[in-house]
Amino acid sequence: MTGLPLPQIDERSRPYWDGLAQGRLLFQHCESCGHNWLPARDACPACLAPNPSWQPSGGTGRVVSWVVYHTAYHDALKDRRPYDVTLVELDEGPRLLTNIVDSRAGAALRIGARVVLAIEQEGETALARFRLAESKRP
Ligand SMILES: [Zn+2]
Numbered sequence: 001m002t003g004l005p006l007p008q009i010d011e012r013s014r015p016y017w018d019g020l021a022q023g024r025l026l027f028q029h030c031e032s033c034g035h036n037w038l039p040a041r042d043a044c045p046a047c048l049a050p051n052p053s054w055q056p057s058g059g060t061g062r063v064v065s066w067v068v069y070h071t072a073y074h075d076a077l078k079d080r081r082p083y084d085v086t087l088v089e090l091d092e093g094p095r096l097l098t099n100i101v102d103s104r105a106g107a108a109l110r111i112g113a114r115v116v117l118a119i120e121q122e123g124e125t126a127l128a129r130f131r132l133a134e135s136k137r138p
Contacts, residue, residue, distance in 0.1 A: 003076055003122070003123050004074070004076045004077070004122050004123070004125075005074060005076070006123075006124075006125060007125060012040045012041070012042060013039065013040040015040070015054045016038070016039070016040055016054075017125070017126070019054070019056070020119055020126035020127065020128055021126045023119060023126075024056050024057075025056070025057040025059055025090075025117050025119070025128050026054045026055065026056055026057065027054070027055055027057055027090065027092060027093075027094040028040055028041065028052040028053070028054060028055075028094075029052055029053050029054070029055040030044035030046065030047060030049050030052050031049070031051075031052070031053060032044065032047055032049035033046055033047040033049065035047065035093070036055070036090075036092045036093040036094050037093070037094050038090075038094040038095065038096050039096070055092070057090050057091075057092055057094070057117070058090075058091060058092070059116055059117030060090070060091050060114065060115070060116050060117070060133070061088045061089050061090040061091055061114075061115055061130070062088070062089055062091075062112050062113060062114055062115065063086055063087070063088060063100070063109055063110065063111060063112060063113040063115060064086075064087040064088065064089050064095065064111070065086070065087045065111065066084050066085060066086035066087065066100070066103075066106055066109050067084070067085050067106075068082050068083070068084055068085075068105055068106040069081065069082060069083055069084075069085060070082045082105040082106070083099060083105055084099055084100055084103045084105060084106040084109065085097055085098075085099065086098055086099060086100050086103070086106075086109065086130070088100075088115055088130055096128065098127075098128055098129050098130055099129045099130075100115060100129070100130050100131060100132060101118050101120065101129050101130070101131050102131050102132055103132070108132060109132075113132055113133075113134075114132070114133035114134065115130035115131065115132055115133055116130060116131060116133050117129075117130055118130055118131040
């Protein structure tokens, strides 16, 4: 069985991946202007101040937009079709591309839907996925 391609983890992004492995979603925060963002960068994308800090997210946010993939562009995704790729905005501001685990391949999604963090393990890697806040857990 083919696994998903692994993320390219470097010194800049390692705190993000280590945080997920420990059950926390971290984002970067600018001490100069207060901007929050993902993915990891060396400088603030708003004011270019260096040395951002890492802050833990409360793990809640909303759906901004999504697409549904019916074509697998990697063998590891063949058995998962169709699946959503969703843009989530955390309540703290950062946006990330993710999957909504109970989206029924996007059918259950709507713009603005509240979501909560649902970290899932893919092989050795913990991924930040989300589930719909209003959905019932099985
Ligand atoms: Zn800044």
